[in-house]
Amino acid sequence: MRFTKMHGIGNDYIYINCMESTPDRLPELAIEMSDRHFGVGGDGIVLICPSEVADFKMRMFNNDGSEARMCGNASRCIARYVHDHGLTDRKRISLETLSGIKVLSLNMSGDGEVESVTVDMGEPEFRPELIPVHTESGRMVEEVVKTSQGEIKVTAVSMGNPHGVIFVDRIEDVDFDVLGPELESHAIWPDRANIEFLEVISRSEARMRVWERGTGETLACGTGACASAVAAALTGRCDRKVTIHLRGGDLAVEWGEDGHVMMTGGATEVFDGIYYRQH
Numbered sequence: 001m002r003f004t005k006m007h008g009i010g011n012d013y014i015y016i017n018c019m020e021s022t023p024d025r026l027p028e029l030a031i032e033m034s035d036r037h038f039g040v041g042g043d044g045i046v047l048i049c050p051s052e053v054a055d056f057k058m059r060m061f062n063n064d065g066s067e068a069r070m071c072g073n074a075s076r077c078i079a080r081y082v083h084d085h086g087l088t089d090r091k092r093i094s095l096e097t098l099s100g101i102k103v104l105s106l107n108m109s110g111d112g113e114v115e116s117v118t119v120d121m122g123e124p125e126f127r128p129e130l131i132p133v134h135t136e137s138g139r140m141v142e143e144v145v146k147t148s149q150g151e152i153k154v155t156a157v158s159m160g161n162p163h164g165v166i167f168v169d170r171i172e173d174v175d176f177d178v179l180g181p182e183l184e185s186h187a188i189w190p191d192r193a194n195i196e197f198l199e200v201i202s203r204s205e206a207r208m209r210v211w212e213r214g215t216g217e218t219l220a221c222g223t224g225a226c227a228s229a230v231a232a233a234l235t236g237r238c239d240r241k242v243t244i245h246l247r248g249g250d251l252a253v254e255w256g257e258d259g260h261v262m263m264t265g266g267a268t269e270v271f272d273g274i275y276y277r278q279h
């Protein structure tokens, strides 16, 4: 099975061109291929499929085999892939996802190379029943959640997938390896959640460390950066246009006056290969 290894600022997935056919048993394939010793190695797999309602369709599986409704970094990588592999000559590409159609814009350099990709991530969702999150209030903004490390204030946002944003003074002081998995599977989340710890630097800058649902720590999370930027603006900590510094690089996020969140960042193709399925 041919595959292409790509990353969006360090959030590395295995991309499979499914324009002609799609493998079976996808959760098992995601687990097997993502293994960094017995497989290719990655945070998960991403399928590039035909669509009847958009230019292409994305399906994305975390490395625990769970399928996600949206993936920001993978959306940028798909835009680069379909351009560089000649699947389209468009510079604005529509992508069908489980959380609706997203519009990807290729930002080209002078010599015709893809320099970065801007994704219109759509509007954030705060209604608890649609995130989903269990809370008595109409919105979960800095609500106290009980954990083994004491009471933590969580802001819940969906960018097509669920996120819990926690504002911290210093990321270094967070007991990340305990709080990450504990909050990912906390009882407040019917479908688990991606957990972001955000250290605000200024009104236009913040640092983020992320524990992803179904994967654990990743070097970057596109939907998480958007959820964090929205939470920071919503709570008055940042302006609506911010740079998010992640362990794998930076993302530029703008929550526009039209309500749409625009995310811009890199997308890198690392290698192509042939995978011999183990099971």
Ligand SMILES: N[C@H](CCC[C@H](N)C(=O)O)C(=O)O
Binding pocket: 011, 062, 067, 068, 069, 070, 071, 072, 073, 074, 161, 162, 194, 212, 213, 214, 215, 218, 220, 221, 222, 223, 224
């Ligand atoms: N773990 C996420 C999917 C990947 C999201 C992240 N890698 C991104 O770039 O948005 C979830 O289960 O909702």
